[in-house]
Amino acid sequence: MSLDVRFDPAYPLSKLRPADYNPRRLSEESFTRLQASLRRHGVVKPVILNADGTLVAGHQRTKGLKAIGQTTTPAMILPQKVRLQDEIKFNLLHNRVETESSVVYAEPGPIGQWCWIPWQTIQVEDSKNLPFQQAIGFMTAAHGPWGSVVIDDQGRIVLNAEYAAVAKSQRFDVLAWTVASFDAGQLVEDLTGEYGVYDWSGLEEQAPVWNQHIVQPNRLREHSSKAKADKVRYKSEVWERLVLPSLTTSHRVVDFGAGHGDYAQHLRSKGYKIHDYEPYRTLKGKYAVDIRAVVGQLRSIERELRKNGLYEVVVLDSVINATTSLDYQHWVLVTVNALCAADGRVCIGTRNLERELAYENSEHSISRDSTRLSFLDSENVDMRFVRGKWQRIRYHTPESLRGLLSRYFEEVEISDTSRATVKAVCGRPLALPTEEYERAFSEEFNMPYPNDFRHNKHEGISEILIELIKERNSHLEE
Template identity: 40%
Template sequence: MSFVRHYPLNQITPADYNPRKITNDSFNQLKESLKRFGIVKPLILNERGVIIAGHQRLKAMKAIDMQESPAMVLSEVSLHDEIRFNLFHNSVETNVSIVFVNGLEDQDEGYHWVDPNRIHVVNNKNPSITYEICRVWGSVIVNDKGQVIANADYAVACKQLKEPLLVYKMNSNQIETLEKYLHSNYGSYHYDELKIPSYNQLHCQMHRLTARKKKNHSSTYEQYVLPILQRNHRLIDFGSGECAYIKKLVEQGYKAYGYEPYYRKKGSWIIDMKRVIKMIKAIEWSIEQKGLFDVVVLDGVLNSVVHLDFERWVMTACNSLLRKDGTFITGTRNLKSIKTNNKKKRLNRVRQIQFLDSNNFSGIFRDGIWTLQHFHDHTSLKRLCKRYFNQVEIFGAKSGANVYAVCKSPKLLPLNEYQEALNEEFNMVYPGGYRHNKHQRIVELIQKFAKERG
């Protein structure tokens, strides 16, 4: 890592993965801050000049005709770590920890490198973020008393790593005015620009009922599906992943059907299109012979949709598949548990820290691609289910890992909504824009029975 005081802006390239957007008002405020105080936080770049953190500042600098900027240049950083850094950097823009830097009293205003022994952590209030940023870098702003007033979490990380810290010292009489700008929202997470295709979500599929420990069991099935399932019931698992529970139920003699549009060939990430079409034909035959289903299961699918349209389509499809006296059961990740995780001192996995946008989507970069997770709490899940079912019961601890809904009495939705949703769900887009177009008959049948159901 190196610090360049005068890096030409015309040699800097924005990253195409940055998931944040800024409002016009916030952008104007950012430009005003730069005019008034200069660049008190350097840009962070990789060695090719691609910006890792500071996209909005770069735009603002160019907008007011600045030509150069201080920059921290990171060497030998993988794309995965760049994206990870970008997400964490934008999570530590707040200043919740209390940290002082000793020995700056005689230093002039501006940038200085500080030995980690001079960092005094009074209170580490953001431990999960601090723990995870210990492999990435940033800078802090301090007043003339040595108190860190911006990005204290970086100072904590440098103290723990025993690495030098880059600080920008400012006079205290300027700090009060600066803090007004520092506390403004200069961008929020917005994943639409990443245009994440739905088939990326196959990387989110759970490995159920493996030889490993009980944690691979589905709490949705174990607590809510299996206890009510009867031998005469016909069940469909919509978005069944590897179909582990469906295979088990069929072996036990139950009439169970799975539909997974991104069913993978064993041991690979290749989608098994023949198996997908075979699932559709089996469901089609079952509906033609026996009508709609007694039990519809949606396990972990709501937290794997890539946008709200998909959530609407999958819920509409589940509504359309359910008999009038049937039961719909869904389980999904609990938003409250995510907020609890972010306060923990230590987390087992990086992915446990989530970076939420305004619709409670969180982006994760893994296996070289972006995926999304979507979260609900008890209130939002009940509100969602009430759009599609007359009777809705919500279960699960308020801050537990998952929240569940058991619903009855499906509402009759407009036929054009059924047609749109079923066409999307049973004829998904695959890599290269491919669609199998084997969905027409099943869509007609489901619409027919849903209309007759009323």
């Protein structure tokens, strides 16, 4: 299969077919800036087209060109139609490629013209941002040299240096636009400003709640030879650092959003009193939800509540980061507030935004299917395309997590702020309105499944929880 990407310096805008998943949204001010930049510099980064003419990357640029009366654009045309997942990767990487962490030089071409820079002339003086370089490299290896750079007349790569570093390592020539060095600073300033934010609302219908069951069940499992041999390796920092050090066999525990329930099963075998609930528990080895098992979990928890009351320990590990909306994040926290006894504690772990962003500037390597490059919207939500389905990943800083949890608990202690999972231990659950509890239970204990199915087996657990909460909250108010 040929990987010869074709460059067209004047592709007709009228022939472009926009993709239906473009995640960028520009404000009126940003769009005005974009038009000014296009008038001043022209298009110095070609758009990317799929082999069928679909616009993979460069949607806002083409809108700006049309707005200022242009009829053509430079374009890189991929040699074959690529799968949807790779189209999305092109779109996201193209929007993130102006990263100047690395210092790269090469042989410049004539000022104000396109030319191909021989890879032999590329000199990488300081290589950084390895995860990003590898993500680019996977795509160039699969589809050919789809990107470009901007170089000044002194030979410094001023835009897309990471792409040039990949070209050197993979030994392919690079398409380049050459600018005068005295113009380079203004061009970089104009092109690297804020040109829109990620807005995932256009993908709402493609990311229903039940997609999360692909993410959830495996989140606490090590992907290792032992795991493949059905010998589970336990890796939850929340359990290991917050729960187990002080846990005794007399404590009553519920693991809310427990994935496969590995910890609960493992610890029950050692005599601990642990219940687990995972609304998207799957059949072994499949992605089909085991509704019978889910209903069984609810009935088991209901019996425990009726017999012994609210729980002394509630575990919420890697659940907040998988909530599909702010509403579901709220309903989850209302529900764990309800499950917690007045003198109980809730142990929480979720994705740390600060650590995630720091990772991208590290020297760690990634795998071909790695999702360690984040494309965050205004709510710090990232959308990722996994096994043909969209997934949401929600991030918190230690400060935002504290502010969030303080709406549900009087006591909030944040820990491990520099680790990938920021953690919290919460106590003294706040009294919330009864209607808030009722709505949360109707959502969290009766989750939606494909084809608009709900099991409607949540009335019993909702009823006893409301009774217990009213009793608990009346004591809290005394």
